[in-house]
Amino acid sequence: MIQVEGLSKSFNGRTVLQNIDALFEKGRVNLVIGRSGSGKTVFLKCLVGLLKPDAGKVYFDGRSFYDVDRSEQQTIRRELGKVFQMGALFDSMTVEENVRFPLEMFSGLSEKEKKDRVQFCLERVNLAHAASLYPSEISGGMRKRTAIARAIVNNPKYLLCDEPNSGLDPETAALIDELLLNITKEFQTTTIIVTHDMNSVYEIGEHVVLLVGGRKAWEGHGKAIFDDPNEALQEFVFSSEIMRRLRKA
């Protein structure tokens, strides 16, 4: 479980996040949605210390990330898996080496156990056939799946994803969504996905937080996004022409 209390962040006097409270439960797919520039990625970076918030607290199963010492922060980070927007794969390593890397750094597993674990994760994301390829040799969807495999290889308690299906075709995006949902259920992770993909919101969003101008404007279940009367939500959901047409239809 990840709990956020009063999280605020500003850059050069411009407020990006303002007093955000949220509770992200274990075994659920939690989504943080909002328009570009609404503070979603900053929110995610503040959760894991890539950006230090100006105020507020972040609790990982009761452990306040910004109040513990550096070694405890490292311990919490080792319980995290993060999927970056562009994958952030190590381009000098093959797909297999990328997935294997967290095990090499931190696990006490034997060589065979590591090999089996990597193989399991690659099969889990349907990438066993691409193990020997370099990131530059695979497609965007495969890069995202490699990043997911690397994020789950150490059995993380928390899985954070920054726009995991951006830039992908609808079919591949749906596959990534399904994969993240299944992984969340299978490994009982606390999953937080930052996205503005309405299909993801509707299909896998069990708990959705909408950010507007750095503030929490709404939260609820993904299936409620079309019917909930919240003005900010309706404005966001029906901001595109295709959604307005669907609404009329």
Add this chain to the structure above:
Amino acid sequence: MLKSFIEGIGEYTLLLGRVFRNPGPFRLFYKRVLFEISVAGLNSVFLIVIISLFMGAVISIQLAANIESPLIPKYTVGYASRQSIIYEFSTTVVALILAGKVGSHMASELGSMRISEQIDALEIMGVNSASFLILPKIVGFVFIHPFLVLLSMVIAIFGSYAAVVFTGMIPHGDFIMGLELDFKYFDVVYALVKTFVFAFLISSISSYKGFYVRGGASEVGHASTQAVVASIFSILTANLVITMLMLL
């Protein structure tokens, strides 16, 4: 400008504090050091050989051409070539050349990793990214740089010998006599001390410039240029300081 310079020194010092702390499992560290030795050192051998050969030749030809007085013995060419090569050419000039080649490579590699979020990915995994990425570069380059300098000394002295002896400007015996004249091991020690310091400065400053890149491809290029300029400036300053401390 002074403020940003002082801030930069502070940031560099803090980074070094992180670099020399917990680089991760030794097996991975060892592999990365070998990789850096290969990238920074072995890939520079050809460049060093060519530059040293030609510069050595030019040094001795210029000396021979300018020493025409019958009062100055011909072995002076061998002696002066040796001193120039050991004192300055193979240490300082080679370091300046490697600051351009190796320094820009290190800065652009780390800068690219920064803007593609690879460094953030390491941090999220709980890896000390500064130590994991930078320490192998420093250790690898500080290890291999003295060998490159020693190679440069040998090749440059051969080049200077070949240029004046094979053309008949200086007899073989005179040149060799000059090379052996008043040779002090301290001169090589002095050169090696400079070598270690320069290698540390090039690798750490270039890594620092690359590690803190903000922005995109253009900023990576800018950081790469800054890394070379800052390395050259620090090499020249360190050269003066070490020379004053060891030779005066």
